[in-house]
Amino acid sequence: MKIACLAGDGIGPEIMVEAKKVLDALSLDIEVADADVGGTAYKKHGHPLPPETLELCKASDAVLFGAVGDPDCDNLERHLRPEQAILGLRQALTLFANLRPATMFPGLEDMSALRPEVASQIDLLIVRELNGDVYFGEKAIRTLDDGRRQGYDFMSYAEDEVRRIAHVAFRAAQGRKKLLCSVDKANVLETSQLWRDVVIEVSGEYPDVTLSHMYVDNAAMQLVRNPGQFDVVVTGNLFGDILSDQASMCVGSIGLLASASLGERQTDHGTFGLYEPIHGSAPDIAGQGKANPMAMILSLAMLLRHSLGLEAEAAKVEAAVAKALEDGVRGGDLGGSAGTSEVGDAVVARL
Ligand SMILES: NC(=O)C1=CN([C@@H]2O[C@H](COP(=O)(O)OP(=O)(O)OC[C@H]3O[C@@H](n4cnc5c(N)ncnc54)[C@H](O)[C@@H]3O)[C@@H](O)[C@H]2O)C=CC1
Ligand SMILES: CC(C)CC(=O)C(=O)O
Ligand SMILES: [Mg+2]
Numbered sequence: 001m002k003i004a005c006l007a008g009d010g011i012g013p014e015i016m017v018e019a020k021k022v023l024d025a026l027s028l029d030i031e032v033a034d035a036d037v038g039g040t041a042y043k044k045h046g047h048p049l050p051p052e053t054l055e056l057c058k059a060s061d062a063v064l065f066g067a068v069g070d071p072d073c074d075n076l077e078r079h080l081r082p083e084q085a086i087l088g089l090r091q092a093l094t095l096f097a098n099l100r101p102a103t104m105f106p107g108l109e110d111m112s113a114l115r116p117e118v119a120s121q122i123d124l125l126i127v128r129e130l131n132g133d134v135y136f137g138e139k140a141i142r143t144l145d146d147g148r149r150q151g152y153d154f155m156s157y158a159e160d161e162v163r164r165i166a167h168v169a170f171r172a173a174q175g176r177k178k179l180l181c182s183v184d185k186a187n188v189l190e191t192s193q194l195w196r197d198v199v200i201e202v203s204g205e206y207p208d209v210t211l212s213h214m215y216v217d218n219a220a221m222q223l224v225r226n227p228g229q230f231d232v233v234v235t236g237n238l239f240g241d242i243l244s245d246q247a248s249m250c251v252g253s254i255g256l257l258a259s260a261s262l263g264e265r266q267t268d269h270g271t272f273g274l275y276e277p278i279h280g281s282a283p284d285i286a287g288q289g290k291a292n293p294m295a296m297i298l299s300l301a302m303l304l305r306h307s308l309g310l311e312a313e314a315a316k317v318e319a320a321v322a323k324a325l326e327d328g329v330r331g332g333d334l335g336g337s338a339g340t341s342e343v344g345d346a347v348v349a350r351l
Contacts, residue, residue, distance in 0.1 A: 002031040003063070008082070019299070038069065039082040041085065048080060061269065065274050066281075067277065094263040095274055098260070102123075103124075103251065125172055139154065172232050174206065180231070220242075248278060269308045293340050294325075324343070
């Protein structure tokens with residue numbers, strides 16, 4: 001079994017060290033190969049996603065990804081910016097299904113942005129489409145005939161793109177509480193109207209799952225008012241990006257939310273995938289040993305489960321994180337003082 005490790009920029013390398021500590025502690029027979037990505041890769045190789053990095057990912061069973069984003073690169077042409085590396089990987093590897101679970105860890109209710117009795121109900125899974133929407137449509141800043149500049153990003157979903165993510169979401173719901181909420185903006189957007197029509201069509205194949213629909217503005221409000229109503233939420237790329245950051249503060253911190261990005265390619269032991277925290281490179285705290293590595297460590301757990309078929313090991317890692325939190329191990333993002341390596345060590349000690 002082979003994993004490609006792409007640490008990236010900002011806090012990426014700091015949290016990747018901690019995930020590797022956890023992997024080492026499990027003593028598994030896994031080959032680990034590192035590669036450059038993001039601003040780090042641009043500075044070394046002139047491109048945020050060098051061909052050798054992409055080739056390594058393709059030749060691996062799974063990719064463990066830190067984060068990309070570097071303020072030094074903000075004025076580069078768009079195709080050279082660090083963020084293009086993660087967008088490029090998602091597209092080149094056809095990773096269209098992004099699973100973002102948000103669950104309340106026992107004992108952490110006091111850190112939620114919500115009242116503890118509301119927060120304690122949270123156990124949801126956001127299934128975010130990852131290969132379409134405005135992120136991948138034609139985009140430009142052009143000059144109109146009257147001299148005004150206009151920016152545009154073309155939003156679209158083809159029916160097959162909606163159908164395949166809908167199937168992933170319905171199957172996920174079948175393995176949980178059998179509730180699926182599809183989030184869109186069908187009252188305004190044609191893209192969303194097609195999304196809704198196709199989700200309804202697919203629902204015919206899953207009579208055991210209760211499907212509901214919600215406009216995204218209401219969903220943002222309901223996520224704060226009564227998040228316990230949600231089991232699986234399926235939505236497009238942009239809405240899923242935003243709602244998952246919001247969900248993270250409902251359970252305490254963005255430093256806790258992991259993700260799996262999956263496609264259809266099967267490995268010998270599961271599904272090929274890329275695993276990353278939902279947060280970015282956090283330049284404001286990079287290099288200070290303050291980043292919470294738990295989202296990265298929980299992403300490793302998802303990798304073990306989905307790509308390597310190591311369910312017991314995945315559960316062990318998740319239990320070690322939960323135990324560390326229960327024991328009061330908290331970084332600055334959770335109102336504590338534990339540094340990045342201290343948190344990683346605490347998780348390893350509980351494995
Ligand atoms: N998949 C990726 O690689 C992503 C990359 N980005 C990029 O990251 C850069 C920074 O973006 P931001 O909007 O600031 O979002 P961000 O998620 O990097 O940071 C937002 C806030 O959360 C905090 N934070 C994030 N992760 C944390 C952790 N593990 N522990 C403690 N605190 C944490 C940061 O310090 C910051 O105050 C940008 O270049 C952006 O494009 C953003 C999101 C995803
Ligand atoms: C291209 C990324 C920066 C998008 C993002 O914020 C995410 O995937 O969470
Ligand atoms: Mg995001």
